[in-house]
Every structure is written in structure tokens, then in C-alpha cells.
Amino acid sequence: MRRILGDICSWRFAFLLFASAIVIYPLLWVVSLAFSGQQSLQLVVDPPDAGFWGQLAALVPLPEQWSLDNFRAVLTEQLFMRWLFNSLVVALSTTIVGLSLSCTAAYAFSRFSFPGRERGLMLFLISQMFPAVLMLIPLYVIVVQWLGLGNSWLGLVLVYSITALPFCVWMLKGYFDTLPYEIEESALLEGASRLQIFYRIILPLARPAIAVTGLFSFMTAWNEFILASIFMDDESRYTVPVGLRFFVSDYASDWGFFAAGSVLVSIPVILLFLALQRFLVSGLSAGAVKG
Amino acid sequence: MLAVGWAKLLLLLLCLGATKSFATEELLLWHGYRGAERQALERLLDDYNRSQVDVRVRALAVPYGGYADKLSAALPRGQGPDLFIFAHDRIGGWGRAGPTIAPIGEVAAPEVLQRFPEKLLGAMRYRGHLYGLPFNFKSTALIYNRALIAQPPVGSDEMIALARAHTDRKRGRFGLAYSYTEPFFHGALMNAFGPGPFDGNNRLALDSEANIRSLQLLADWARGDAVLPEEPNSTLVSELFNQGRAAMVISGPWMLGEIAPQIDYGVATLPLISESGRPLAPWVAVEGLFMSPWSRHRAASYRVMEFLTRRSAAETMAISGGQLPANLSAFEHPQLAANRAAVAFRSQLDSAVPIPNLPEMTLLWAPLENVLKKVVKGAAQPAAELQRLQRKLERDIAALEASRQQDAERGPPVWLQGAVPLLLLAVVTAVILRRRRIAESWRRNRTAYLYVLPAMLGMLLLVFFPLLYGLLLSFTDTTLLNENSPLASRWLGLDNYVGILGDWNLWYGEGAERSINFDNFYWTLLVTVCWTVSNVIISVGLALLLALALHRPIFGRTGxxxxxxLPWAIPNYITALVWKGMFHPQFGVINQALQIFGIAPVAWFDSVGASFFTGLVTNLWLSIPFMMVVILGGLQSIPRELYEAARVEGAGRWFQFRSITLPLLKPVLVPATILSVVWTFNMFNVIYLVSDGAPAGANDILITRAFRIGFEKYQYAYAAAYSMVILALLFCYALWQTRVSRALEVAR
Known part of the structure; x- marks a missing residue:
């Protein structure tokens, strides 16, 4: 109890509280809008006769009445669940493909010295430097016209995992570099093969970095809109960001539906983060050197 | 075992996704409808399918934001639908660019064409060819709150007088609200004074007397009479109207579905300009039914077009879809004749003017919007600003036309044609000569190469090929008008790069009028560098602080x-727009909060610094969570024993941070920082969605500028060259950074 009190009174706690407030406020708009059952929230116009606190309280966005209508509409009037499922398949496949490609590559970049190593790393970086907007047409030509993967998830998974690759490779390589080499050396002496070392020792030790890069690959696929809308020619194959954009146009936009959809879309991400976060907190490598 | 099972399931799912269904006589129709209008269309198509034996129409709804891109990716390459529904204003560009859209003049029967008024049919014609059948039309009209306005105004003076009576800016009430800075809406004023942006010969005449007067009138309404809200957009307008804070709005039929049930509204035609007695003449967008030139079922496609424009179909679209059908006979239906809103929009069509479908028109939207924003804020005089825009657009149009007129004989210089085989030959010889060493190196490093190979192959295919394409494109003069002609005929050489890097027009105007030319490459580069540096430093710093605060146990840590x-988890499209709303000068909570604390509100999008700040805050908010997660992961690799040892030695917190945390975090922090620089440098979304380069493009970064050149001016090659310059800059940075930080330390 005293420890909790001590925590609450610390600067660290105050800082976290402040940061959380800043993070939450814009989200509160989204959530209130989602639960308002309407397409827009009451505009903030400060009540001139209210006191200081009254005026301040008027800035907190709250729906006039809570309602699940927006969620109901989003889930029933559209193929939303279907799109959510598609997105899950695409994003999870992207994560698996991306991680398996990048873990192996990053391991080689970290542990072997070979001609072309630095140039190879640089090549991965270059790929992030060319603006994605202008890759649209060439990607369409390759994936749809050459590979014939238009309207298929395979095409999307391929593009997404390659897009996420440079970050994953660089991140994992950086992390592998921090892992002590002594463990591998002794394993090598005991006759383990490189592959065994990679699977049995390196991957388990690198779990925090794999969690981060996995989350990143997932998010790359999860929120991508333009490629998915261009590649897919069948409504039942759309991913959820494409479906969400149905609510927005230049003329009139259903922001309430969009907000409700956004809240739904973020739930799997939060669950994934909850599942992965134990890799980000417990000091796994502590004591690894001794072992 | 479980993993294998998963992999199999996944493979199965992917295979399922890859299979295609083949139907012999299936017509594909793309449209951008949603809600009631979509249901109406689908019902019509169901009816049609039932009436046919051998033909089936399959509809695909495409979200608005991706529709134009999807069409322009698919159609010129022989992919895509047989039929599509789209607004008519792109016809000119498509018609001139080549195989995007098929003329239907030969198949269309005269009695079918008689269904439509000449005005709407004319919108479907470009250079004498008929490209589609008009389906629905959309124009603006006056929508008013009957509780506040008893009788809609007849003249503009009367409208403004009424509006003034209902304006109370302090309480957030306005007599009139509409998206007046959007050229689509301002068209009503331009067309009322004269022929609009183009003269009788389709030549650009933005600086005509009529257009200047239209801008002057708008400036009077916004500044003199002050009856309009600031920084309007369609969402704000409908919010104001729904809350009874706007007595009258100018909007289109699309808004009717959004009006709250408690508001009793009426629709009337726009008033007459009191000065001249001529009616305000809004632009009308005509949604047409178009046919792909690649369709193998042209006759069948035409029959669908004919079916959808019949009177019965038009009635369905109007009654259950809430659309205004181009087949005007539908308005004779008793249910529509009794619908006062539909009748008002129908009679607005008499004075409305179809948006010019010239390719030049598509260049106009974005820069004209900037001019409108400047003028209503009093930052520019209508005449001078329109003259400047006229000169600028004349240059842009000339660039497009020049690309078109290149003779087909031209090709890459001879040395280049010879260079490609020579280069290939050199590579092959080099490989043959060094085959021993290559084989040796392969044998020695086989494991490493095998580990890297799959990733490299993927990158080569999906990243470096597009990059090569961009590089080739940047040496041509490809624009909207010649993009489908052979590459050799578009060859230009280094001109685009000379144009970009040699652009030393840092200023425009003379003497006291002199100001920075915000379109200039070097200004944009400066903004981009400031943007990147401030973003990365602050986000890495704050993320580090947060990660450190969260690393050690504290009450509520998981929470x-x-x-x-969370900012990372919610789609950033909506959160970026929430931030934009929060920065709204009149209704944004940030200014409201400032006022509560007794600070004057800030016009966030009017000055370079404030506008920069809006983007910065939003981007930080969006990017810190990710950075924090990365650092949290990195902190895990630091053995606790080191801290314990340091504490035993009596080292302070700061010392521990400097000598343990930072150095051991470096392998993770350096790549994360490099990548974050690259991403921030190319951060398109935040700039585009929040400040949109306001004021007048001064806050554009290189990537948004490249986008504008490519997709607002349609100079694709110039945009590609811009992108290559971005690439080169970032590459130099990465070389420098890796050298400094030795991120590529030799492997063990």
C-alpha cells in the first residue's frame, strides 16, 4: 500500500499520467462519436456564463446519449465481419511470412561476415526511401499483370511482407547484435549446427525484438488501404481498411460509422499487443550470459 | 506440429483466395455508390439479371478514396470492368490519354439519347465524341432551416441581409454556411458573372473581369458581411445546420440524408446576383455510365447502359436511391413531383453549368482552392492573385500540351540505346571472368547467402523493379496526356532534374510585395528538413523517456x-482528422481551451509556423507509441546485473543512463532512428490530412509536393524525378549516419 502511494506521488507517475491524458483526449473524440449513435458530435461552443471549470468541462467530448446504433449499423449493413476476417488472415500471414524472411536474413547480417553484407543492408534501407505513392502503378503491373495475383490475398501478403521487411531486418539485426556471442560459441563447440543454434538459442532469446517486429508487420498489413482497394476485385475479398473507407467521401461522410468501425478495428490490435507485451517487460536476457 | 497445421491452413486459405471464378457472359460494373443509392442500383441490376438468360451483371462497389486510382491503374492496362459509373469531369483526360474509355457515339441510338437534356449529354462529349450516357447529376442548391427562414431569398442582397440577421459569431451562429473555399462551390459565383474559368474557345481565362468580380463578392461575404464560418468543410457545414446554428447552407442532394430529423428544412434554387440579375449558376457533376475500351462484351454492356437510363430505372434511382436521374422524365412520377426537395434540385439544373470536362480543368481544383483561401482571409487581392494563378496554370497546361506534341520519331539518344547491351555484356563478362572467385565466395559463405536470399529476391522483385521504373520515368516527359504512348517517344533526358535543382526562383513579386516562392524546391527542402529533424528528435526523446518510465515497475504499469x-492501434486516418478538427480556428477545442485560459485564439492554418506546429503535434502523437514499443523491446536486452553492479559502485541515475542504458540501447536505437528519419521525411498522410500544406503550399514537404505534381498537375515524369531526388537525399543521409554511428560494425 505504501509502495502504491509512493508510486502515485512520484514524478514518473505524474509524467505517465500527463502523457496518457494527451494520448486519450483525441481518442475520446473517436470513442464518443462511435458511441453517440450519430454521425457528428455537438460542436464545442463554450458556455459564456459558466465558470472556469464549467467551461473546461465543456471541452470534454461526450455523446448526448450513449447508443450502440453505429456499431449495429457497421456490423449488419456491411460485410464487416467478413472484411475483418480477411484482414486477420492477410495480416497474420504477412506477419508469418515477413518474420520468417527477416529473421533468417537478419541473423546472417548479424552473425556472418560475407562480401556484400553492408551493401545488402543498405539496399534494404533504400527500399524505404522511394515514395510509396509512386510505386502504385509498377506494383500493379507486377502483381496483377505479371504474377496474375490480382484479387488474391497472396498478392497482398507478398507486397505487405516485403514492405515490412526492411524495418524488420534492421531491427532484428540490431537486436541480434546485442545478444552475447559466447552462448553460440559454446554451442558450436558442442557440435550444434548453425540451424540448431538459430532455432534453439537465438530465436528464443530474441523474443522481445520478434514481438516488436511481428507487431510492426501485422500493423503494416492491417491498416493498408490503397493497394488493397486496387488489387481486390471482389467485395467479399476486401480488407477492413477498404471497407471503412466506404463511409467517407468528398461529398458526405458518415463519421459516426467510421469511428465505430475504427474502434472495432483497433480491438484485435490491442489483443495482439496484450498477448505480446509479456515479451516486452520481463528481462528475458538477464542471466542468459551466465547460463 | 501445431505450427505445421497452421501453415497448412494458411496455405489453404491463400489458395482459396487465389482461385477465380470464370463466367462466360459476366459483365463487371464498378461504381462508387453506398447506402440507399447503392441498394437502388443493386436492385435494378438484380431485375436486369433476372430478365436475361445469358448475361449477368456483377457490381463492385469501390470506396471513394481509392476509386480514381483503381480505374487509372486498371483501365489503361486492359484490366478492370466492362462498365463503370464515374463523374464526367475526367472524360477529357481519359479521352486524350488513350485506351481508358470507349466512345459510344456509334452504338448509342438517337431515341436513347433523347432521354437526356442537351446540357447533360453535352457533359459526356469531348472533342466531338460521345463517351457515355448520363446517369445521375449532382449540383448544389440552397437548403434552409424553415424555423429560421420563412421565405427563401430571391436575390443575393436579400440572402446576405437575411444571413446577417441570423449571424452571431460569438455564439457560433451563422446566417450562411457552405464550403466556399472549394472551387466546386465557388463555381456558382464564377458562372453567374461570366463564362467561368474558360472562355468561349476553351482557353483558360481565370483573370477575366467576371472571375475577379466573383472573388470580390465572396470576399465581401466572408470579410465585409462576415456571415460565413471560418475554415469550412462539408462535415462542419452539416453539423452547423443540424444544430440550428446555420440558417442557410449551400449544398447538394448528398446532404439531405444527413440532416437531423428535428430540423425542418426546405430546398430552393440559388438566388439571383442582385447586381446583374443573373442567377447563381452552380456547377453540376454528371455521373455517367462509361464503357471500357477493352470490354469483350460491348453490345451487352451498352444494353445495360440503356436499361439503367430507362424511365423506370431512373424512377427507382430517384425514389429509393435519393438520386437526381439524368433521364428527366422520371420527375413526372407523382411521388417525385410531390417531393419539394427533388423539384427544387431539378429546377436548379436549368441555371446550372456542367463542370468543364477539359483535361485542363483537373489542374485547376487545387491551386484555385489555395487562391480562394487566401482571398477570403484577406491575404491577397482577387485581381493580382488570379492573374498570378492564370500565369502559373498557363505554364502547367503548356507543359502538358508540349508532352503531347512530341513527335513519335524521337527516342532515347543513340549512346543510351547502345549502352544497355554494352552494360549487359560487361556484367556477363565480369561474371565469367570472376566465376572462380564468385564460386569460391559462394562456397565459403553459402549459409549466409542462403539465409539472405529469400528476402533479397522478394525485394528485387517488388521494390527494385518499381524503383527502376521510377528512374526510367524520370528521364521522360510523361504526363496524363501521353502516358500510354511508347516509352521511347517520351524520352527527355535530364531536363526534369535540371528543372528541379535549377529552380532558383526563390522569390516572387517586387519591392514591398516580395514574398517567398513557396512552390520552390529549396524552400520545400528546407521545410522537409525542419520537419524531419524536429519530429525525430522530439519523438525519440519522448519515447525514450516514456519507455524508461515504463521499464521499471510502477503502479498501473500495464494500464x-x-x-x-493506442494511437498506433486506431486507424490514423480518423485520428489525424480529429487533430485537424481540434485545430479548427473557430470550433477547435485547442482555441477554446486557450480562450478559457485567457489566451488569444490562434489562426492555426494561416501562418507557416503555426501550420507547421499542427503537423508536428499530430505526427508526434501518432509516432511516439511505436517508437516507445521499439525502445521497450530494446531495453529488454540490457542485463540487470549491470545496473546492480553500478548501484553497488555508487553510480547515480544519470551516470547509469549515460554509461549503461544508452550504449547498450544503441544497436536498437540507431536503426530505429535511421528508419524513422526516412519515414518522417516521406510522411505523406499527416501533412496531407492535417495542414494540407496550408497556407498555400508553404508547409508542403517534398513528398506531398511530388504527389501534387504527379496527381494534381499530372506531370508524372516530373514527379518521378522529384522522388528520385528524395531518394538521393535520403541515401546520402543514410551513408553519413551509418558512417557516424557505425551501425554496420563488422560481424563476428
Whole structure:
């Protein structure tokens, strides 16, 4: 109890509280809008006769009445669940493909010295430097016209995992570099093969970095809109960001539906983060050197 | 075992996704409808399918934001639908660019064409060819709150007088609200004074007397009479109207579905300009039914077009879809004749003017919007600003036309044609000569190469090929008008790069009028560098602080950690727009909060610095959570024993941070920082969605500028060259950074 009190009174706690407030406020708009059952929230116009606190309280966005209508509409009037499922398949496949490609590559970049190593790393970086907007047409030509993967998830998974690759490779390589080499050396002496070392020792030790890069690959696929809308020619194959954009146009936009959809879309991400976060907190490598 | 099972399931799912269904006589129709209008269309198509034996129409709804891109990716390459529904204003560009859209003049029967008024049919014609059948039309009209306005105004003076009576800016009430800075809406004023942006010969005449007067009138309404809200957009307008804060709005039929049930509204035609007695003449967008030139079922496609424009179909679209059908006979239906809103929009069509479908028109939207924003804020005089825009657009149009007129004989210089085989030959010889060493190196490093190979192959295919394409494109003069002609005929050489890097027009105007030319490459580069540096430094710094605060146990740690990553989890399209709303000068909560604390509100999008700040805050908010997660992961690799040892030695917190945390975090922090620089440099979304380069493009970064050149001016090659310059800059940075930080230390 005293420890909790001590925590609450610390600067660290105050800082976290402040940061959380800043993070939450814009989200509160989204959530209130989602639960308002309407397409827009009451505009903030400060009540001139209210006191200081009254005026301040008027800035907190709250729906006039809570309602699940927006969620109901989003889930029933559209193929939303279907799109959510598609997105899950695409994003999870992207994560698996991306991680398996990048873990192996990053391991080689970290542990072997070979001609072309630095140039190879640089090549991965270059790929992030060319603006994605202008890759649209060439990607369409390759994936749809050459590979014939238009309207298929395979095409999307391929593009997404390659897009996420440079970050994953660089991140994992950086992390592998921090892992002590002594463990591998002794394993090598005991006759383990490189592959065994990679699977049995390196991957388990690198779990925090794999969690981060996995989350990143997932998010790359999860929120991508333009490629998915261009590649897919069948409504039942759309991913959820494409479906969400149905609510927005230049003329009139259903922001309430969009907000409700956004809240739904973020739930799997939060669950994934909850599942992965134990890799980000417990000091796994502590004591690894001794072992 | 479980993993294998998963992999199999996944493979199965992917294979399922890859299979295609083949139907012999299936017509594909793309449209951008949603809600009631979509249901109406689908019902019509169901009816049609039932009436046919051998033909089936399959409809695909495409979200608005991706529709134009999807069409322009698919159609010129022989992919895509047989039929599509789209607004008519792109016809000119498509018609001139080549195989995007098929003329239907030969198949269309005269009795079918008689269904439509000449005005709407004319919108479907470009250079004498008929490209489609008009389906629905959309124009603006006056929508008013009957509780506040008893009788809609007949003249503009009367409208403004009424509006003034209902304006109370302090309480957030306005007599009139509409998206007056959007050229689509301002068209009503331009067309009322004269022929609009183009003269009788389709030549650009933005600086005509009539257009200047239209801008002057708008400036009077916004500044003199002050009856209009600031920074309008369609969402704000409908919010104001729904809350009874706007007595009259100018909007289109699309708004009717959004009006709250408690508001009793009426629709009337726009008033007459009191000065001249001529009616305000809004632009009308005509949604047409178009046919792909690649369709193998042209006759069948035409029959669908004919079916959808019949009177019965038009009635369905109007009654259950809420659309205004181009087949005007539908308005004779008793249910529509009794619908006062539909009748008002129908009679607005008499004075409305179809948006010019010239390719030049598509260049106009974005820069004209900037001019409108400047003028209503009093930052520019209508005449001078329109003259400047006229000169600028004349240059842009000339660039497009020049690309078109290149003779087909031209090709890449001879040395280049010879260079490609020579280069290939050199590579092959080099490989043959060094085959021993290559084989040796392969044998020695086989494991390493095998580990890297799959990733490299993927990158080569999906990243470096597009990059090569961009590089080739940047040496041509490809624009909207010649993009489908052979590459050799578009060859230009280094001109685009000379144009970009040699652009030393840092200023425009003379003497006291002199100001920075915000379109200039070097200004944009400066903004981009400031943008990147400030973003990366602050986000890495704050993320580090947050990660450190969360690393050690504290009360509510899991909760904080979850809260702090939320900005990453919610689609940033909506959160960026929420931030934009928060910065709204009149209704944004930030200015409201400032006022509560007794600070004057800030016009966030009017000055370079403030506008920069809006983007910065939003981007930080969006990017810190990710950075924090990365650092949290990196902190895990630091052995605790080191801290314990340091504490035993009596080292302070700061010392521990400097000598343990930072150095051991470096392998993770350096790549994360490099990548974050690259991403921030190319951060398109935040700039585009929040400040949109306001004021007048001064806050554009290189990538948004490249986008504008490519997709607002349609100079694709110039945009590609811009992108190559971005690439080169970032590459130099990465070389420098890796050298400094030795991120590529030799492997063990």
C-alpha cells in the first residue's frame, strides 16, 4: 500500500499520467462519436456564463446519449465481419511470412561476415526511401499483370511482407547484435549446427525484438488501404481498411460509422499487443550470459 | 506440429483466395455508390439479371478514396470492368490519354439519347465524341432551416441581409454556411458573372473581369458581411445546420440524408446576383455510365447502359436511391413531383453549368482552392492573385500540351540505346571472368547467402523493379496526356532534374510585395528538413523517456503501457482528422481551451509556423507509441546485473543512463532512428490530412509536393524525378549516419 502511494506521488507517475491524458483526449473524440449513435458530435461552443471549470468541462467530448446504433449499423449493413476476417488472415500471414524472411536474413547480417553484407543492408534501407505513392502503378503491373495475383490475398501478403521487411531486418539485426556471442560459441563447440543454434538459442532469446517486429508487420498489413482497394476485385475479398473507407467521401461522410468501425478495428490490435507485451517487460536476457 | 497445421491452413486459405471464378457472359460494373443509392442500383441490376438468360451483371462497389486510382491503374492496362459509373469531369483526360474509355457515339441510338437534356449529354462529349450516357447529376442548391427562414431569398442582397440577421459569431451562429473555399462551390459565383474559368474557345481565362468580380463578392461575404464560418468543410457545414446554428447552407442532394430529423428544412434554387440579375449558376457533376475500351462484351454492356437510363430505372434511382436521374422524365412520377426537395434540385439544373470536362480543368481544383483561401482571409487581392494563378496554370497546361506534341520519331539518344547491351555484356563478362572467385565466395559463405536470399529476391522483385521504373520515368516527359504512348517517344533526358535543382526562383513579386516562392524546391527542402529533424528528435526523446518510465515497475504499469500504444492501434486516418478538427480556428477545442485560459485564439492554418506546429503535434502523437514499443523491446536486452553492479559502485541515475542504458540501447536505437528519419521525411498522410500544406503550399514537404505534381498537375515524369531526388537525399543521409554511428560494425 505504501509502495502504491509512493508510486502515485512520484514524478514518473505524474509524467505517465500527463502523457496518457494527451494520448486519450483525441481518442475520446473517436470513442464518443462511435458511441453517440450519430454521425457528428455537438460542436464545442463554450458556455459564456459558466465558470472556469464549467467551461473546461465543456471541452470534454461526450455523446448526448450513449447508443450502440453505429456499431449495429457497421456490423449488419456491411460485410464487416467478413472484411475483418480477411484482414486477420492477410495480416497474420504477412506477419508469418515477413518474420520468417527477416529473421533468417537478419541473423546472417548479424552473425556472418560475407562480401556484400553492408551493401545488402543498405539496399534494404533504400527500399524505404522511394515514395510509396509512386510505386502504385509498377506494383500493379507486377502483381496483377505479371504474377496474375490480382484479387488474391497472396498478392497482398507478398507486397505487405516485403514492405515490412526492411524495418524488420534492421531491427532484428540490431537486436541480434546485442545478444552475447559466447552462448553460440559454446554451442558450436558442442557440435550444434548453425540451424540448431538459430532455432534453439537465438530465436528464443530474441523474443522481445520478434514481438516488436511481428507487431510492426501485422500493423503494416492491417491498416493498408490503397493497394488493397486496387488489387481486390471482389467485395467479399476486401480488407477492413477498404471497407471503412466506404463511409467517407468528398461529398458526405458518415463519421459516426467510421469511428465505430475504427474502434472495432483497433480491438484485435490491442489483443495482439496484450498477448505480446509479456515479451516486452520481463528481462528475458538477464542471466542468459551466465547460463 | 501445431505450427505445421497452421501453415497448412494458411496455405489453404491463400489458395482459396487465389482461385477465380470464370463466367462466360459476366459483365463487371464498378461504381462508387453506398447506402440507399447503392441498394437502388443493386436492385435494378438484380431485375436486369433476372430478365436475361445469358448475361449477368456483377457490381463492385469501390470506396471513394481509392476509386480514381483503381480505374487509372486498371483501365489503361486492359484490366478492370466492362462498365463503370464515374463523374464526367475526367472524360477529357481519359479521352486524350488513350485506351481508358470507349466512345459510344456509334452504338448509342438517337431515341436513347433523347432521354437526356442537351446540357447533360453535352457533359459526356469531348472533342466531338460521345463517351457515355448520363446517369445521375449532382449540383448544389440552397437548403434552409424553415424555423429560421420563412421565405427563401430571391436575390443575393436579400440572402446576405437575411444571413446577417441570423449571424452571431460569438455564439457560433451563422446566417450562411457552405464550403466556399472549394472551387466546386465557388463555381456558382464564377458562372453567374461570366463564362467561368474558360472562355468561349476553351482557353483558360481565370483573370477575366467576371472571375475577379466573383472573388470580390465572396470576399465581401466572408470579410465585409462576415456571415460565413471560418475554415469550412462539408462535415462542419452539416453539423452547423443540424444544430440550428446555420440558417442557410449551400449544398447538394448528398446532404439531405444527413440532416437531423428535428430540423425542418426546405430546398430552393440559388438566388439571383442582385447586381446583374443573373442567377447563381452552380456547377453540376454528371455521373455517367462509361464503357471500357477493352470490354469483350460491348453490345451487352451498352444494353445495360440503356436499361439503367430507362424511365423506370431512373424512377427507382430517384425514389429509393435519393438520386437526381439524368433521364428527366422520371420527375413526372407523382411521388417525385410531390417531393419539394427533388423539384427544387431539378429546377436548379436549368441555371446550372456542367463542370468543364477539359483535361485542363483537373489542374485547376487545387491551386484555385489555395487562391480562394487566401482571398477570403484577406491575404491577397482577387485581381493580382488570379492573374498570378492564370500565369502559373498557363505554364502547367503548356507543359502538358508540349508532352503531347512530341513527335513519335524521337527516342532515347543513340549512346543510351547502345549502352544497355554494352552494360549487359560487361556484367556477363565480369561474371565469367570472376566465376572462380564468385564460386569460391559462394562456397565459403553459402549459409549466409542462403539465409539472405529469400528476402533479397522478394525485394528485387517488388521494390527494385518499381524503383527502376521510377528512374526510367524520370528521364521522360510523361504526363496524363501521353502516358500510354511508347516509352521511347517520351524520352527527355535530364531536363526534369535540371528543372528541379535549377529552380532558383526563390522569390516572387517586387519591392514591398516580395514574398517567398513557396512552390520552390529549396524552400520545400528546407521545410522537409525542419520537419524531419524536429519530429525525430522530439519523438525519440519522448519515447525514450516514456519507455524508461515504463521499464521499471510502477503502479498501473500495464494500464499505462496499453493506453500509450493506442494511437498506433486506431486507424490514423480518423485520428489525424480529429487533430485537424481540434485545430479548427473557430470550433477547435485547442482555441477554446486557450480562450478559457485567457489566451488569444490562434489562426492555426494561416501562418507557416503555426501550420507547421499542427503537423508536428499530430505526427508526434501518432509516432511516439511505436517508437516507445521499439525502445521497450530494446531495453529488454540490457542485463540487470549491470545496473546492480553500478548501484553497488555508487553510480547515480544519470551516470547509469549515460554509461549503461544508452550504449547498450544503441544497436536498437540507431536503426530505429535511421528508419524513422526516412519515414518522417516521406510522411505523406499527416501533412496531407492535417495542414494540407496550408497556407498555400508553404508547409508542403517534398513528398506531398511530388504527389501534387504527379496527381494534381499530372506531370508524372516530373514527379518521378522529384522522388528520385528524395531518394538521393535520403541515401546520402543514410551513408553519413551509418558512417557516424557505425551501425554496420563488422560481424563476428
Amino acid at each position: 499505462f503501457r496499453l493506453l500509450l500504444i
